[in-house]
Amino acid sequence: MPDQPRRQPGELVFSLLLLVASLFLAWQAWSIAGFASLSSAGVMPMLATGTMAAAGLVILGQTARRRPVAEQGAVRRFLAEVTPPRLALFAAMIVLYMLALEPAGFLVSSFAFLFAGMAFLHRRSLALSLVVSAASLALIWLVFRHVFAVVLPAGRLF
Amino acid sequence: MEQTALWFLMAWLDPGLLLMVAAGTFAGIYIGAIPGLSVTMAVSILISFTFKWPVDDALALIAGIFVGGVYGGARSAILLNIPGAPSAVATAFDGYPLAQRGEAGRAIGVATVMSVVGGLMGVLALALAAPVIARFALLVAPRDYLLLAMIGILLVGSLAGKSLARGIFAGALGVTIGMVGLDPMTAEGRFTFGSLSLMGGIPYVAAMIGFFGVAEALYQLRHLDLEPVKQRVGSLLPDWRVVKKLLPLSLRTGAIGVVIGALPGTGGDIAALMAYDHAKRTVKEPTSPFGEGAYEGLVAPESANNAAVGGAYIPMLTLGIPGDAVTAVIIGALYIHGLKPGPLLMVETPHLFWFTVGSLTLANLCLLVFGLTGIRIFTKLVECPKGILIPLILVLSAVGTYAIQNNPVDIYWMLGFGILGYFMKVYDYPVAPVILGVILGPLMDVSYRRAMISARDDPLTFASEFVTAPISLGLTLFLLAIILGQTPLWSKLRGR
Numbered sequence: 001m002p003d004q005p006r007r008q009p010g011e012l013v014f015s016l017l018l019l020v021a022s023l024f025l026a027w028q029a030w031s032i033a034g035f036a037s038l039s040s041a042g043v044m045p046m047l048a049t050g051t052m053a054a055a056g057l058v059i060l061g062q063t064a065r066r067r068p069v070a071e072q073g074a075v076r077r078f079l080a081e082v083t084p085p086r087l088a089l090f091a092a093m094i095v096l097y098m099l100a101l102e103p104a105g106f107l108v109s110s111f112a113f114l115f116a117g118m119a120f121l122h123r124r125s126l127a128l129s130l131v132v133s134a135a136s137l138a139l140i141w142l143v144f145r146h147v148f149a150v151v152l153p154a155g156r157l158f
Numbered sequence: 159m160e161q162t163a164l165w166f167l168m169a170w171l172d173p174g175l176l177l178m179v180a181a182g183t184f185a186g187i188y189i190g191a192i193p194g195l196s197v198t199m200a201v202s203i204l205i206s207f208t209f210k211w212p213v214d215d216a217l218a219l220i221a222g223i224f225v226g227g228v229y230g231g232a233r234s235a236i237l238l239n240i241p242g243a244p245s246a247v248a249t250a251f252d253g254y255p256l257a258q259r260g261e262a263g264r265a266i267g268v269a270t271v272m273s274v275v276g277g278l279m280g281v282l283a284l285a286l287a288a289p290v291i292a293r294f295a296l297l298v299a300p301r302d303y304l305l306l307a308m309i310g311i312l313l314v315g316s317l318a319g320k321s322l323a324r325g326i327f328a329g330a331l332g333v334t335i336g337m338v339g340l341d342p343m344t345a346e347g348r349f350t351f352g353s354l355s356l357m358g359g360i361p362y363v364a365a366m367i368g369f370f371g372v373a374e375a376l377y378q379l380r381h382l383d384l385e386p387v388k389q390r391v392g393s394l395l396p397d398w399r400v401v402k403k404l405l406p407l408s409l410r411t412g413a414i415g416v417v418i419g420a421l422p423g424t425g426g427d428i429a430a431l432m433a434y435d436h437a438k439r440t441v442k443e444p445t446s447p448f449g450e451g452a453y454e455g456l457v458a459p460e461s462a463n464n465a466a467v468g469g470a471y472i473p474m475l476t477l478g479i480p481g482d483a484v485t486a487v488i489i490g491a492l493y494i495h496g497l498k499p500g501p502l503l504m505v506e507t508p509h510l511f512w513f514t515v516g517s518l519t520l521a522n523l524c525l526l527v528f529g530l531t532g533i534r535i536f537t538k539l540v541e542c543p544k545g546i547l548i549p550l551i552l553v554l555s556a557v558g559t560y561a562i563q564n565n566p567v568d569i570y571w572m573l574g575f576g577i578l579g580y581f582m583k584v585y586d587y588p589v590a591p592v593i594l595g596v597i598l599g600p601l602m603d604v605s606y607r608r609a610m611i612s613a614r615d616d617p618l619t620f621a622s623e624f625v626t627a628p629i630s631l632g633l634t635l636f637l638l639a640i641i642l643g644q645t646p647l648w649s650k651l652r653g654r
Contacts, residue, residue, distance in 0.1 A: 038617060090379060094552055152561075
């Protein structure tokens with residue numbers, strides 16, 4: 001099959017995880033009402049998760065049949081191409097930001113995230129990152145808090 | 159008639175609504191043009207802020223952003239060879255060579271005028287066709303809604319992605335997410351795992367922002383180091399002789415855009431590619447060879463993708479079925495405002511329909527003004543580095559998700575969906591069917607159960623109604639044709 005695209009690093013494991021998750025959800029869907037009635041609350045969940053499981057099985061078969069991009073070093077390639085250090089570190093920053101939103105409040109956590117994120121990703125000038133993050137946060141605060149009247153996390157620590 | 163005209167002119171006569179449409183169109187142009195920001199992402203985030211607004215204000219703003227955003231993608235396609243939106247992919251084929259030839263300003267001018275022509279055609283089609291389709295839609299039975307929803311999800315899945323199985327998986331995943339919470343008919347818990355916070359379901363705005371905002375932002379990190387190409391742009395006024403010469407092509411491709419946009423599940427991106435293909439096949443003597451800066455190759459996709467906007471509103475307002483990913487998100491907005499898109503929307507709230515038609519018309523006129531001006535500030539903003547843009551997108555995503563119910567759990571959902579969406583994008587799973595599934599899942603559930611209850615839980619009676627009722631039979635055949643068309647069997651048959 002010369003036209004088949006190569007299998008990307010981690011793709012087979014991802015397909016397998018999706019299939020396992022689909023089967024688990026299908027079992028959960030069955031436990032809602034079983035096959036008590038064809039119009040019960042569990043029928044559509046069973047149809048949806050059953051479809052997921054069937055499609056997941058087909059995808060797994062298709063993925064397994066494709067040749068990998070590289071025969072060896074799949075883990076190293078996965079870490080380098082799918083979750084490169086920059087993406088992994090930035091994702092960790094996002095998780096920290098989301099966790100800090102409630103205790104630290106919107107202003108403090110968002111400023112810290114914007115400044116750190118821009119300094120980390122843009123890597124030109126810290127002063128520029130500081131000015132842009134402060135100015136954009138001020139604008140976001142004014143527009144969303146005062147114009148759109150959106151309630152933002154106030155923070156428990158400050 | 160007089161009442162209809164007043165509803166149509168509401169956005170034109172009320173300064174506040176006029177401002178909403180104009181601001182939406184202006185913002186949409188920039189959102190659509192800046193690589194990394196998409197109209198779907200913007201509308202998803204915007205919905206979370208506008209749900210407390212009067213529905214007219216929210217609809218006016220969204221109409222402006224939709225129209226501006228679809229056009230805005232063309233500007234970055236011409237200037238940077240990076241389509242700002244999926245619907246501008248075909249625009250880059252000839253737009254960028256035109257810019258390289260030093261005709262960026264004229265190309266943007268022609269693209270603007272033809273986008274407006276296409277956009278107005280779409281609105282006209284919406285105004286003429288929707289009332290007729292809505293009357294017809296009153297005859298549609300619950301099982302037909304089930305079929306229409308399945309067609310919508312399948313079309314988005316099969317056309318947006320490379321594999322039917324992945325499209326089906328994504329759609330089914332969305333339907334499953336849409337099932338989480340208490341069953342509205344029996345109050346039984348579904349996928350709640352005994353958690354109180356899951357009883358109310360997963361807010362689809364969190365899913366939308368996660369899959370379209372966070373996932374896209376993470377995906378953009380893989381191409382952070384690409385430096386944008388800078389272009390010098392002259393006057394934006396088009397050569398009116400070129401416009402006059404290309405008007406027939408614009409009208410033809412605008413018609414293609416309307417039809418493709420009106421099909422559930424197909425949007426501006428497919429319309430633009432089909433229109434480009436049509437132009438390539440029918441224009442014998444283009445201004446330059448296609449792919450090397452032909453104005454025909456610019457006009458066709460731009461007329462079609464803007465015409466598809468009006469087309470996409472047709473199934474959304476008449477059947478409650480989204481025409482594409484953006485209208486799927488707009489349906490979410492209508493539900494948030496307590497409205498139920500579908501045949502009854504036009505019966506119960508006709509003013510909203512004509513107000514939408516008026517807002518879309520106004521947005522197209524605003525597009526003409528904003529599209530032909532303000533290029534200097536535009537080129538500066540479009541070159542905004544992604545390293546600055548991505549953290550801002552994430553802050554806006556967090557604010558938008560939190561604003562819905564002031565619940566931090568929603569932010570964790572958004573993040574989870576964002577990470578899942580990132581891996582799905584990396585491994586070529588389309589994410590648009592997930593959102594369609596989330597929104598249409600409850601409609602499918604209710605439609606299926608109503609149809610089954612009316613068949614007294616008899617599977618044979620239930621199945622026979624799909625082939626004995628004419629509308630159901632047509633839709634069933636269409637659904638089967640979509641599935642068959644994506645299988646290797648069809649490829650083999652075509653090969654013979």
